Amino acid sequence: AGPKPLAGKRVLITAGGTIERLDPVRYITNDSSGKMGFALAEEARALGAEVTVVWARTELAPPPVAEVVRVESAQEMYDAVMARLPAMDVVVKAAAVADYRPVQREKVKMKKGPDKLTLELVRNPDILQAIGDWKHEGGGAGANKPYVIGFAAETGDVEGYALDKLRRKRCDLIAANDVSEPGAGFGTDTNILRLFGAEGLVESLPLQSKREAAGRIWRIALARAPGLRAVD
Ligand code: PMT
Numbered sequence: 001a002g003p004k005p006l007a008g009k010r011v012l013i014t015a016g017g018t019i020e021r022l023d024p025v026r027y028i029t030n031d032s033s034g035k036m037g038f039a040l041a042e043e044a045r046a047l048g049a050e051v052t053v054v055w056a057r058t059e060l061a062p063p064p065v066a067e068v069v070r071v072e073s074a075q076e077m078y079d080a081v082m083a084r085l086p087a088m089d090v091v092v093k094a095a096a097v098a099d100y101r102p103v104q105r106e107k108v109k110m111k112k113g114p115d116k117l118t119l120e121l122v123r124n125p126d127i128l129q130a131i132g133d134w135k136h137e138g139g140g141a142g143a144n145k146p147y148v149i150g151f152a153a154e155t156g157d158v159e160g161y162a163l164d165k166l167r168r169k170r171c172d173l174i175a176a177n178d179v180s181e182p183g184a185g186f187g188t189d190t191n192i193l194r195l196f197g198a199e200g201l202v203e204s205l206p207l208q209s210k211r212e213a214a215g216r217i218w219r220i221a222l223a224r225a226p227g228l229r230a231v232d
Helices: 035-046 074-087 127-137 158-168 210-224
Strands: 010-015 020-023 026-028 050-055 067-070 090-093 100-102 121-123 147-154 173-178 190-197 200-209
Touching: 010 035, 010 074, 020 100, 026 100, 035 050, 035 090, 035 210, 050 074, 074 127, 090 127, 127 147, 147 158, 147 210, 158 173, 158 190, 173 210, 190 210, 200 210
Parallel strands: 010 050, 010 090, 050 067, 090 147, 147 173
Antiparallel strands: 020 026, 100 121, 173 190, 190 200
8 A cells, every 4th residue: 555645534525417307207417427536536535534424326346435415306405415515625526417307306207298398597606616615615615625526517618617617616726627628528438637726737648548537636735735734
């Protein structure tokens, strides 16, 4: 076993795609497999952290970490993350969270009806935004301020959108993937990432396994915040 720079640190990682139900058998989701989040969890565990994984729908089972919390919807993920926030040293939001959910969730299976059906959707809470706000304005102001790493799944102007998300959602580091690039983003065993801090590009991670990329992300976070508490 190698060095354990995350020993004694509590780390919360979200993984997978949320499920937003229409009725008992149908839902809206996305292509997240959970691989990126689980790789971050495996690496954090290998580096000595006490890891909590909050996971929604995935292709794989979560790794055997200290605590696994299964959720379905964005709202459930929000509740699970916010309840644990004060105890955490680091939070990583690798999950793909649905921005919208159906207004109506039917209790019984919907029946076939007219040729056209319009779904009405309503905004979900933005968990990363809530974490950033809590940290800077709410209960997190003061002693306990977890280091917060967000992700950004983009196509097109990756840098512009990622930096905008970093500033708006007030995270310490953001890992951006261009999900239109082959070998990057949803479902693959590999990723291509660019890490941004408030000052701009921190490091580019060329095509590599999600596990290797996860290891790099931890090294970079540790180099930037040795005690892994955010600096204001
Ligand atoms: O799971 P894999 O198949 O391995 O794929 C990995 C991945 C592509 C899912 C991952 O690398 C990734 O990019 N995850 C974030 C996906 C996403 O939702 O990105 P976004 O740009 O829509 O959101 C930006 C950030 O805000 C993310 O950290 C997201 O978790 C968070 N968010 C978004 C919406 C919301 N309602 N709440 C949030 O917390």
